[in-house]
Amino acid sequence: MAIKAVFVPLARTTFYMPSAEENFSKSVQLLKNIFENIKVPDSLITEPSDLSKYLDEVSEPDLIIYQCTTFIGSEFMYEIMRKSKCPVLIWATREPSIDGTRLKLNSLTGAFSAGNSVYTQNRDFDFIFGNPDEDSVVESLTKYNKAITLINSLKELIIGVVGNQPAGFGFGNVNETDLIGTLGSRVARIEAAAIMDMAKNYTKEEVAEDLAELNACTINTNIPDENMEKYARLHKAFKTFVDENNIGALASRCWPDFFTGFGAPVCAVLSILNDNNIAASCETDIGGAISMFIGSKLTEQATYFGDPVAIDEECDSIVYWHCGAGASTLANKSCGAKLGVHPNRKIGPVMDFGLKSGEVTVIRLGKDQNGYRMFMYKGEALDEPQKFYGTSVTVKPQGGKAAEYVKKFVNDGWEPHFVVVYGDITKEIEIMCKLLKIRLFKY
Known part of the structure; x- marks a missing residue:
């Protein structure tokens, strides 16, 4: 608005x-x-x-x-x-x-x-x-208009949360009172089991459009029909939860529940939600989902949620990776949005490609003992080949010195999930943090 x-x-x-x-x-x-x-x-x-x-x-x-x-x-x-x-x-x-x-x-x-x-x-x-x-x-x-529009959007944001954080991933949770007090955003929760129950009860006809949408935007070479149908059922259930609760961002449990309880990953579901302007993170990372929402609102395109998994010394860059939930619209044109199997569980469909190149801003809404804080640096997503199974992007920080950057990030205690946003949104983030009284760590 x-x-x-x-x-x-x-x-x-x-x-x-x-x-x-x-x-x-x-x-x-x-x-x-x-x-x-x-x-x-x-x-x-x-x-x-x-x-x-x-x-x-x-x-x-x-x-x-x-x-x-x-x-x-x-x-x-x-x-x-x-x-x-x-x-x-x-x-x-x-x-x-x-x-x-x-x-x-x-x-x-x-x-x-x-x-x-x-x-x-x-x-x-x-x-x-x-x-x-x-x-x-x-x-x-223009940037003030975008930043304050974003702040107003955060005040109206409802974050869908599917399940709880996996063991050891408590950094992804938030205090809902603090969340409302700082951003104005609210949370709507549902159990992962409830999503799976919804998915099991659809007919093939009811999920046909969901399957067709995935087939239209991806390259499928080896995923069995049974697994593709399971994707469609999960997507239908997630979309129903999103629509019924007016959700703008979503943080979903993924492993082990959807593998053991439904026989399919949720990765591709989150990918397509991101393609359709619903910022969606995995491993129930609520702060990550909010960060994706911020980036997508400012750029009007999907963002990427990933772990910092490696330093590539050859190109002085940081590799961000995740199992396979990258938005299909972010795929490098040289390979396209390929479907594959989960690198650990060997079940599909998940996204399996390297991301496109371009100017990026890496962000993260995090928290420490004093409340919310914001991480940010400018960089360039390089035109590099896919680094690992799943989805990945290679980001060179502005001015290089990737190893020095990583040391600062770890020493400053940042959460292990970050959001890669295509475009320069640094000024808008500065304005947002200033007006919301969020401490900004600009690297």
Whole structure:
């Protein structure tokens, strides 16, 4: 859902109004292109009383964009803080000219005044500098829109949890009270046995579409029909649980239950859920599922959930791997989304391929004694062959030195599951962590 933004362009008429009016007009046009739901005034606001009336027309905005179109005093910011609790983005524009003559706008000093007012009140704010036609300004506003949209999505998120964490995997659990307090997200639980019972009761006709979907997006060379049908039954049951509970992310038990109790892995089910915008992690890792949701919301594509299993010294990279739940849409085009058998249990279908190359951000919502924290680094997924049976991707951290990175990660006590997101989402993650008061570890 689109965030509710409010543009507050302020000016003093003693400054050079033609330049101020030009910036105002261009800013309105830009903001309407970025924000789907934004309130803008008909003209520059020059009096605190007019600002008060303007703010009364909007209830509970998600973001206020405070433009010091010229220099203004702190009385305007005080009025905003009195009427609103949301973050404020302070925007200063450039001087029209620096030529030894009149100071025409003095916008930057107005931003200092506003920043001091907000800072001393311990309120959330940030600063951007530049004219509305500059790429850096467009990028900053766009990333704020995406980050706050993500925060609102997290507040509405319901995380489906299938079963409990396997023995020794307690790091994947969360305190649901802390989760609601920090993110606003909720949990809906079901036992793995209940999913299997649902799956057993479908007819072949009822799961035909589920099977057809898998066949359409994968390459199957050796998986028996019986196992493919079991996949379809499990997918139907998972999808029913997701749809009935309005689930946006899912953390599922996998071994040993689905192998011993149903005779099929859940890997391919999670893969297809990820392809269909339901962030899905295995080994009941709830923090991992939330991390996948964050990455998929910011990039509008599937993310990859994996263990850091090796350091490849030849390409100075970290190999992330998992048994076979990688989204089919992430397969390297050189091999395609092949189906295989689980590398340990020798039962299919699971995904069996190397992932595509590209710019990536590796993230993880984790926790320690002080609450939630966020892991992040930029890197490049290399065009490397599949490293192990299952799915894998080889990530070179920005600047290399993979072994040094891994040492830091282990020494800082991070959980052994990470999420590889295709694209650069570092700024959005920084904004999210700042506003949610989550400590960010940026490597």
